[in-house]
Amino acid sequence: MTASVSLSVSESLGAPIDARISAVGPVIIDCDPGTDDAIALWLALASPEIMVRAITVVGGNVGLSRTLANALAVVALTGASVPVHAGAEKPLRGAFTAAPRVHGEDGLAGVHLPPGGAAAAGQAEAVIRAMLRASPEKLTVVGIGPATNLALALRAAPDLAAKLAGIVLMSGARNGGNVSNMAEFNAWSDPEALDILLRAGCPITLAPLDLTHQALVTPARLSRLRAAGGGKVLAAACDILAALPPHPMLPGRPLHDPCAIGWLLRPDLFTAFPARVSVVCDAHARGKTEIVPAAGVAANALVLETLAADQFFAFLGERISRLP
Numbered sequence: 001m002t003a004s005v006s007l008s009v010s011e012s013l014g015a016p017i018d019a020r021i022s023a024v025g026p027v028i029i030d031c032d033p034g035t036d037d038a039i040a041l042w043l044a045l046a047s048p049e050i051m052v053r054a055i056t057v058v059g060g061n062v063g064l065s066r067t068l069a070n071a072l073a074v075v076a077l078t079g080a081s082v083p084v085h086a087g088a089e090k091p092l093r094g095a096f097t098a099a100p101r102v103h104g105e106d107g108l109a110g111v112h113l114p115p116g117g118a119a120a121a122g123q124a125e126a127v128i129r130a131m132l133r134a135s136p137e138k139l140t141v142v143g144i145g146p147a148t149n150l151a152l153a154l155r156a157a158p159d160l161a162a163k164l165a166g167i168v169l170m171s172g173a174r175n176g177g178n179v180s181n182m183a184e185f186n187a188w189s190d191p192e193a194l195d196i197l198l199r200a201g202c203p204i205t206l207a208p209l210d211l212t213h214q215a216l217v218t219p220a221r222l223s224r225l226r227a228a229g230g231g232k233v234l235a236a237a238c239d240i241l242a243a244l245p246p247h248p249m250l251p252g253r254p255l256h257d258p259c260a261i262g263w264l265l266r267p268d269l270f271t272a273f274p275a276r277v278s279v280v281c282d283a284h285a286r287g288k289t290e291i292v293p294a295a296g297v298a299a300n301a302l303v304l305e306t307l308a309a310d311q312f313f314a315f316l317g318e319r320i321s322r323l324p
């Protein structure tokens, strides 16, 4: 676990986040693959600093049956034996809405991966609770989809927040949004779930759109990624990135979810600030996150602010090129 994540938010105020890490430790990744989720999973599975104890899946970019199949295929392509567990099909409140416009109907921008194996037994929320209870050391949870599984796990056993070294979320936006002009998809998909996590009392690191919009896949970065190695996983990752639809306003396609994993591995590539983060749950601004810089006990999250993007993509290529 990196120093800045395992410290409380108030302790991390001003803590140098250029601390190189030797081990992140045990991690559970909750995701909705999803093109960027796939890249994030490959980054984690390629990195020995992270012990991926389990992958849990939620309905999000596409429906649960597809996100589950995609997660299984992503893991199988690496040859890793990491259990993948199905989770919630829909949010705590309201209807499920996918995002096929960005990720395609299949969730991987039309890139075909060989099918993976079978899902592991156990529903995501129960598996998360069981792993937290059984682990002799604190676990880090990375949430890169709607936060439903994580919220269900902690709502049923709030005491388990003490077994978390930290929660790292790709969620929210300080300014703007991507499903409306004020809401980001993960926060908008299940704001009640995000609200539960923000009140859970464990260290939270947030990678909002303001950060992930700096991780832009440009033609130059994509060609450097392809040149980073010759394995099938890197080739699949580059095929997925090449198939992403252009962003209507940005000079590249934002690579959201790998930023959450990237921060765990290379916090030196990021800057961050402590803040009070809350989320709007009612209809008028559903999913809007309020991110107000704060110090000490007033802060409930460390918000990632800037990214050294060229170094991040070079790191991404170096790591994923290690996979088969």
Ligand code: RIB
Residues within 6 Å of the ligand: 032, 034, 035, 036, 037, 060, 061, 144, 145, 146, 170, 178, 184, 185, 186, 256, 257
């Ligand atoms: O808004 C971006 C987030 O929503 C990413 O996690 C993407 O995969 C989607 O889940």
Ligand code: CA
Residues within 6 Å of the ligand: 031, 032, 033, 034, 036, 037, 060, 061, 144, 145, 257
């Ligand atoms: Ca995602």
